[in-house]
Amino acid sequence: MLPEFVLEAENLRKSYTLPNRPQFFAVNDVSLHIQRGEIYAFLGPNGAGKTSTIKMISGLLEPSTGIVRIAGMDPFTDRHALAQIGTVLEGNRNLYWRMTCHENLIYFGALKGMSFASARARSRTLLDRFDLAAKRDAQVQSLSRGMQQKLAIAVALMHEPNLLVLDEPTLGLDAHASIEVTRLIRDLVADGVSILLTTHQLDVAEALAHRVAIMSSGRIIKEARMADLLAEFAKNVYEIQLSEQVDDGRMRALEAIGAVTYRENCLQLACDPVGLYEALSIIRPAPVHSVRRHQSDLTSIFIALTQKGVAAHA
Numbered sequence: 001m002l003p004e005f006v007l008e009a010e011n012l013r014k015s016y017t018l019p020n021r022p023q024f025f026a027v028n029d030v031s032l033h034i035q036r037g038e039i040y041a042f043l044g045p046n047g048a049g050k051t052s053t054i055k056m057i058s059g060l061l062e063p064s065t066g067i068v069r070i071a072g073m074d075p076f077t078d079r080h081a082l083a084q085i086g087t088v089l090e091g092n093r094n095l096y097w098r099m100t101c102h103e104n105l106i107y108f109g110a111l112k113g114m115s116f117a118s119a120r121a122r123s124r125t126l127l128d129r130f131d132l133a134a135k136r137d138a139q140v141q142s143l144s145r146g147m148q149q150k151l152a153i154a155v156a157l158m159h160e161p162n163l164l165v166l167d168e169p170t171l172g173l174d175a176h177a178s179i180e181v182t183r184l185i186r187d188l189v190a191d192g193v194s195i196l197l198t199t200h201q202l203d204v205a206e207a208l209a210h211r212v213a214i215m216s217s218g219r220i221i222k223e224a225r226m227a228d229l230l231a232e233f234a235k236n237v238y239e240i241q242l243s244e245q246v247d248d249g250r251m252r253a254l255e256a257i258g259a260v261t262y263r264e265n266c267l268q269l270a271c272d273p274v275g276l277y278e279a280l281s282i283i284r285p286a287p288v289h290s291v292r293r294h295q296s297d298l299t300s301i302f303i304a305l306t307q308k309g310v311a312a313h314a
């Protein structure tokens, strides 16, 4: 019988030692479990420890302590475990730019132990499926960024893994290419592939993920089903348009009311209506142009949690 989880990571820690610096844990006691056919978004601010974690999961970086199991197997001792996983790290860098699409697919298929005949057949299937058949013999460097990204995903799928790790799959893509890649990810999941997704594009994570983990300073500070997270934090977010800057003292007072973001004289504040009145009295006498209300989304929840997480782990 197949194990319930395609991925189990238990109490992962990774420490890096830098010259003349104390040892520090970039990943500190991280556990996560991914079920079959699930999209799991793994989020966090820059430097939170996401890449270190997914490299440990993909068998690219040995954990200092902790256990990884892919379909029940250890990627560091059992090569069958790596046959279950495909990884696309940092956009499209896992491609050879002077080789054609087909050559890349064949090459990476061979690295995974496929015969030439089965790699050729799989290459045809994937090029058709990803709408790249017309580019079969084009060099990677001549493709658009969206096509390169689709090819990078196709390369990672050559050996038909059950778990696909995608690091920033829509970074740098225009709106059309981004929608196409997003649709492709959904189709893969419908076919039973599980996805571990890291991204700073929180709207993409919100649209795709069934579950989400938010990491800050090496630790998971929140893990929930996406729908439950949105429901738990369902709150008003007020967008307050000002005609002048808010000084640091007032910003600190506003942060005590709720999660705040501030850009070009526009404040976003997640709070209840009473909090809004308090906020307006703090902002006064600066003139307020407009106040608009909308529901909190993953971005406002992320900011609220990671502001707290940073404070808690400072």
Ligand SMILES: Nc1ncnc2c1ncn2[C@@H]1O[C@H](COP(=O)(O)OP(=O)(O)OP(=O)(O)O)[C@@H](O)[C@H]1O
Residues within 6 Å of the ligand: 016, 017, 018, 026, 044, 045, 046, 047, 048, 049, 050, 051, 052, 053
């Ligand atoms: N090889 C390394 N040697 C020393 N420190 C490292 C190494 N790799 C990562 N780090 C440090 O570990 C911490 C976590 O880095 P990591 O790349 O895992 O974070 P991240 O969440 O993926 O960040 P980003 O979103 O910016 O890619 C950072 O402080 C980083 O500087």
